Amino acid sequence: EDQVTQSPEALRLQEGESSSLNCSYTVSGLRGLFWYRQDPGKGPEFLFTLYSAGEEKEKERLKATLTKKESFLHITAPKPEDSATYLCAVMPQAGTALIFGKGTTLSVSS
């Protein structure tokens, strides 16, 4: 059974305190791995797609990396506005639905 596990469930950081979120997956195939940000009361907002092991992508203070079994979302010098739930999802085959993890809720205090 395809499965996505995210850790930790919740993470509290001080402003400027860098950290990483983990997404491990067990899937029959991997067309792509996706990271989304979700703010309270809103739909998920697309951040990154990673397609193959070794790939990295960056956007502002966020960097996503991918290995054969897991992905990391690194947050460098976070700000309070980075507070949100970060969702990881995998697409086992092209055009199929995303399989989501439960998310990591990040809180950054000033």
Place this chain on the structure above:
Amino acid sequence: EAGVAQSPRYKIIEKRQSVAFWCNPISGHATLYWYQQILGQGPKLLIQFQNNGVVDDSQLPKDRFSAERLKGVDSTLKIQPAKLEDSAVYLCASSRGQSYNEQFFGPGTRLTVL
């Protein structure tokens, strides 16, 4: 470019009542998805359309849920009759097509069943 539109944003009903949600995807997006997100969980696919045809409805509780996308553009998801466990956020997403991987989500409809 306008995003995915959904309505209503909130709905409160009694159990055994019926409810319908509407979604208008990004213009030109051929693939449309309905997801259910229960509090504290990630979204779970209910149904996927490619134009006006169903691609995947394996996780749709067909005894109470139905969905249609008659003209290959906007879509309606219906629940009849609703149960307490249907309380969730219903998210609509769209992508340019099955070969395009990025899915873009609407704001969702929060359903509370009392």
